[in-house]
Amino acid sequence: MSAGDRTAGPRRRRGSTSIQASRLVAFDVLMAVDADEAYANLLLPHEIARASLAPNDAALATELCYGTLRRRGHYDAVIENAAHRPIDHIDMPVRNALRLGAHQLLATRVAPHAAVNESVALARRFASHSSAGFVNGVLRTISRDDDAAWTERLLSDVDDAAEALSIEHAHPAWIVRAFRTALEAEGRGDELSALLRADNEAPRVNLVALPGRADLPQHAEPNRYSPVGFRVGTGDPDAVVGRSEGTLRVQDEGSQLAALMLTRVAPVREGERWLDLCAGPGGKSALLAAEAASGGATLVANEVTPARAELVRRATAPFAEIVDVVTGDGRDVGAQHPDSFDRVLVDAPCTGLGALRRRPEARWRKRPNDVAELSALQAELLRSAIAATAPGGTIAYVTCSPHLGETRAIVGETLRRMRDTVTAIDAPEVLRGIVGDIDLGAPDPDRNPAIPNVQLWPHRHGTDAMYVALLHKADR
Secondary structure, three states, X not given: OOXXXXXXXXXXXXXXXXXXXXXXXXXXXXXXXXXXXXXXXXXXXXXXXXXXXXXHHHHHHHHHHHHHHHOHHXXXXXHHHHHOOOHHHOOHHHHHHHHHHHHHXXXXXXXHHHHHHHHHHHHHHHOOHHHHHHHHHHHHHHXXXXXXXXXXXXXXXXXXXXXXXXXXXXXXXXXXXXXXXXXXXXXXXXXXXXXXHHHOOOOOOOEEEOOOOOOOOOOEEEXXXXXXXXXXXXXXXXXXXXXXXXXXXXXXXXXXXXXXXXXXXXXXXOOOEEXXXXXXXXXXXXXXXXXXHHHOXXXXXXXXXXXXXXXXXXHOHHHOOOEEEEEOOHHHHHHHOOOOEEEEEEXXXXXXXXXXXXXXXXXHHOOHHHHHHHHHHHHHHHHHHXXXXXXXXXXXXXXXXXXXXXXXXXXXXXXXXXXXXXXXXXXXXHHHHHHOOOOOOOOOOOOOOOOOOEEOOHHHHOOOOOEEEEEEEOOO
């Protein structure tokens, strides 16, 4: 049974109530995320459409859902303090009603009586009548103070700086520490609070006009850095994309820059062969294909799963004549096709810590051991990419994570192990050749080797925290 089917059940069984539709949709998604590990960014649009919400109600449902999920850890700490019991000892429907109510009380302009009353109604409808009194009492306790006062109370017994920032900015402490280390690696540790705040802000939808096939639409707001990126000042981005026949697409500016750094590291020669080693779901593949088509190159897009390969095929459909979508394990490609490609993109599977503002529940699902598990795969994929690259060719190693264990550590170790095969290209210089002046910090040689890589940041650049390193394979 899908999350959508599961959440539909209680409404059919119990009939209508006074609960506002937008709150009901937000609650349904919170329950699906909690119970089934659903992805809010995929489920919420479906639930909004199924409930036929008007635009204003859809906007409220989105704010309630995403806002509650982003700051869930903070709200859980507040609820535990007010309820005098651990959050895990509270039944799932009740704790999600409490989370939704806490968000409305502490972070929105919703009238307190409405926040309390409708959260009580949710508990009564999806849990029990007895739980309604508990929710009422806890939320009335929370409503007596604002968020600043609650934060001060929660911090009163906390000595560790990372733990304090974790409570204040609703990020797990291990992620706070990882971000701090990554910022300190470029001499910018003092930007940590600004980064955490940026992670809690809903990003605007960003789009790309595939070069050679589309221009920026009239009244578009050009991106600050990407020469092919834009935002829609007014109107519906989905409508803009829908009318474009695949030539205008939703894509973060950081993802665009990562692809462009590979395609524009040097002029494209007619007949070049390119490889996207981990292509799904196909956003970067589409931009690579557009750039390849303009320069007379071809692209092989490899994806390990057939379903995601089909997504890549759809994404690159406007360039089907020069794109070959294949299915296979990227770790095997180097051995199967040695010295075959002039440019190779390794958009490596990663923790996704650089896109937490877009995936509100992700921060609470990630664990420190995820990094260790992924780093072995990332290193294997990079070595495979190098083997598949022709002598004199270029490899771009990209992650949507700033964690040093997924970025500098992988690239640094590869450069040490394969120093006779690959060398680092000055990625900041390449990026500045595309975008002009950009603040990338400065490597701290006492903390990390001075790999000339690029790390983008939400708070500084307005992009996802995208990491890019460029490598040159030695000529024979």
